[in-house]
Amino acid sequence: AAGTGRAVIAAYYGNAPRAAYFQGCSDGGREALMEAQRYPEDYDAIIAGAPANAWTRMMAAFMRDDRAVFARPESAIPNAKLKLLQDAAIAQCDTKDGVKDGVLDDPRGCGFDPAVLQCKAGDEATCLTAGQVTAARTLYRGALDAKGRPFFPGYMPGAEAVPGTWDVWLTGPKAQHGVFATEFYRYMVHSNPEWQPGAFDFARDYAAGRRLAPLLDSDSPDLGAFLKRGGKLILYHGWNDAAIPPENTIAYFEAVTKRLPAEAGKSVRLFMAPGMSHCLAGPGPNVFDALGTLDTWRQGGPAPETMIATKFDNDLFGYLGFPAKPLRTRPLCAWPKVARWTGKGSTDDAANFTCVAPGMKS
Ligand SMILES: [Ca+2]
Incomplete structure (x- = not known):
């Protein structure tokens, strides 16, 4: 071209x-x-x-992200709760870069742990359940490989509730990480339209997807x-x-x-x-x-x-x-x-x- x-x-x-x-x-x-x-x-x-x-590493990581949030109903983070994460991270770290502007200059240095938002009991609109805390921690930390070792980087705190960020990609009803990774493994890797994310096995499916690495x-x-x-x-x-x-x-x-x-x-x-x-x-x-x-x-x-x-x-x-x-x-x-x-x-x-x-x- x-x-x-x-x-x-x-x-x-x-x-x-x-x-x-x-x-x-x-x-x-x-x-x-x-x-x-x-x-x-x-x-x-x-x-x-x-x-x-x-791409092929990212698709395995995307499937990990999807499973962290959607494998169990108690881990799903409703869009309305993203503001809790964002507000707590900004409150903790905004001024670390010297300017209070609602933006974190280098969010790696924030050290934000969503456990500070965990509900004392049950589930309330103003706090996260234990399952939601675990899911958020996993998204910040990044994906692990089949042996539990760091595999792909995670996502940064500070703009979780901004439309087009976590809602679209990670936690919303049609979170695109799950959509992209499901289509990749279903059609490009396994040629099986019946393949479901619940069947994802990191070691086996990552290796299968890697065959496309020289191309993608x-x-x-x-x-x-x-x-x-x-x-x-x-x-x-x-x-x-x-x-x-x-x-x-x-x-x-x-x-x-x-x-x-x-x-x-x-x-x-x-x-x-x-x-x-x-x-x-x-x-x-x-x-x-x-x-x-x-x-x-x-x-x-x-x-x-x-x-x-x-x-x-x-x-x-x-x-x-x-x-x-x-x-x-x-x-x-x-x-x-x-x-x-x-x-x-x-x-x-x-x-x-x-x-x-x-x-x-x-
Ligand atoms: Ca700032």
Whole structure:
């Protein structure tokens, strides 16, 4: 398709394009990394957002998530109770990053345990049952393998009740983790339309699904061919993504960096977005110009150390360039740096933040 695109452009304009870029998020992020790994000549620079790159591992993890919530009726977390989790996590951790804004800068440091919400007895609207606490803990912790070892990262606290996060992916009536994983194992792995999630056996079914890894996965850290021909890669991921765990992208970035430290340091950047949901929206600033940033970089500018993100009253409109009201701006910082308020001026203005090493004050 990339070659056809070049030929069409050359035929129509009389000149081949000077550069070719690929941008995608979620499954598009998986495709973006597939391009970088398997077809390194196709594109000069690539943006991969919240990549679903570890597909066959992720499907096993998704089934674990589904079973944690839906295997037993007492573990199901009603949408109305998601606010309890979010409010308790925000109350515990919002100011740890120096700004009380309803957003957790790095939610890994929160250490939130939903046991603080457990009902003294029975089930009330204002607390979680023991089964619900266990299910929530499992979603935060992440999936374990057949031997109980950590297998895939979990989900972050701080935006559980934001529509489009936990309700859509993890806990709601048609939680998409269960839908995706059931269809994967039912149709792509077992070719059995009768297959049911209750039959999931981690060791057996994960191994069966792995047979599709060479086709579906794009989590190889070997970007050598792409980087050695001068390719640039921007990765980004929202910290409050409930579809694909943010730590999966951090792990991928670190694997690439470990494999080719010099090339990655020069040509790969990761931006984690606090309070951003899956590819768009969320309580944190989540609209930013990754493509413009990539273009400037590819044309010879310095490697990007920051991108300014905006939170709009309507993020989709803001993203599409339709009229929308900006509510807050904030720099996203090249990993592992984080944005810290300078202590002066509005905390809704990116100009009053600097990128610093994690753990440091500004
Ligand atoms: Ca905060």
